[in-house]
Amino acid sequence: MKLVDRWLYRRPFEGAGARRYAAQERPAFGDLDERLIAQWPALASARRLIDVGAGPAVFATRVRDRHPQVRVVCVEPSRDLARAPAVRAVAEALPFAGASFDLALCLSSIRHVRDRARALAELRRVVRDGGALWIVELDPAADRARCANHAAGLGSRALRIAFRPLVVRTAPSADEIARDARVAGWHVEAPSADPVQPVYVLRCS
Numbered sequence: 001m002k003l004v005d006r007w008l009y010r011r012p013f014e015g016a017g018a019r020r021y022a023a024q025e026r027p028a029f030g031d032l033d034e035r036l037i038a039q040w041p042a043l044a045s046a047r048r049l050i051d052v053g054a055g056p057a058v059f060a061t062r063v064r065d066r067h068p069q070v071r072v073v074c075v076e077p078s079r080d081l082a083r084a085p086a087v088r089a090v091a092e093a094l095p096f097a098g099a100s101f102d103l104a105l106c107l108s109s110i111r112h113v114r115d116r117a118r119a120l121a122e123l124r125r126v127v128r129d130g131g132a133l134w135i136v137e138l139d140p141a142a143d144r145a146r147c148a149n150h151a152a153g154l155g156s157r158a159l160r161i162a163f164r165p166l167v168v169r170t171a172p173s174a175d176e177i178a179r180d181a182r183v184a185g186w187h188v189e190a191p192s193a194d195p196v197q198p199v200y201v202l203r204c205s
Contacts, residue, residue, distance in 0.1 A: 008013045010110055012170035013055075018080035021167075022056045024155025029108070033062045036107075042132055046102040048077060052091045052119070053109020055083060057083045064069040074102070099128035107136045108199070111171050120177075120184035132148050133186060138171035142198030149199055164198075174200045 013021045037043060037057070043063065047070065051060050054074035062191050063072050074086040075094065082088045089095050091113045092108075104127050113119045123133055139146075147164040155159045175193035181188050186204035 011114070012053075012076075012081070014078055014080050018078050020155070022081065024159060026056060026058060027155075028150050029197060030149075030151030030153060032190035032194065032199070033059045033107075035132070035194075036136065036201075037063060037066055037195075040103075040134065042103060043070060043137070046070050047100045048073065049103040049105065050094070050096070050101045050123075051105045051107070052094070052123065053077070053106055053112060054086060055081050055109070057086065059105065059107055076143070090114075092122060094122045094126050096126045098125050098146055100126050102131045103130060104131070104133040105136070106133070108138060110177060112136055115184060116172070116177065117180045120181050122184065131205070133181075133204040135177055135181070135204065136194075136199050137174075137177065137202075138168050139193060139200040140169050140171050140173055141197050142168055146196065146198040149196055168198050174187045174202060178202055 028046040043049070044067065046067070049063065049070050050073045051057070052075045054060055054076050057074050060072040060074050063070055074083070075089050075091070076086045077087065077088065077090045087095065092115050104123050110116055110119070127133060144164070147168055151160040151163040154163060178188045178191065181202065181204050189203040190204050191200040
């Protein structure tokens with residue numbers, strides 16, 4: 001599983017893969033974005049949020065709609081997914097000054113980072129003291145029901161068949177990401193499992 005993760009997933013989506021993700025895979029998260037926003041009260045008083053690995057900026061758009069006072073800065077390494085005015089950069093080298101943001105988000109993106117420990121250290125650098133990072137990632141321990149909820153929304157039969165064994169089961173565990181986050185200087189709460197989608201949420205401060 002770790003080899004699959006390292007060789008297939010630690011890179012951004014490009015070309016046909018990027019187009020497939022935006023059109024057929026990202027929509028399968030359903031109402032996850034809205035539920036995350038509702039569960040994050042700090043958004044009501046935040047001024048700047050960095051969304052790292054923002055993809056087609058779905059989450060960012062929904063935050064802007066519900067909390068227009070928040071300036072959302074999208075960072076996306078993929079030339080095919082970045083939407084203007086996104087900043088095209090990698091998570092390991094964020095082009096921002098220290099303590100630039102109140103909040104940070106990695107939504108189904110930390111698994112695609114080549115050096116996760118370095119990325120988490122960069123996020124610790126750019127988020128101010130008292131700020132927070134939420135990491136939302138596919139959960140390799142997710143049960144069949146949650147995986148099926150997501151797979152039902154995927155755009156092809158091949159994607160639905162491959163989703164649990166080749167995508168979910170090969171994702172980094174919450175324990176792995178939490179360990180790297182603590183080394184980077186984050187205080188990490190116990191992970192919580194989303195009740196609908198096969199993801200976990202790590203809240204870091």
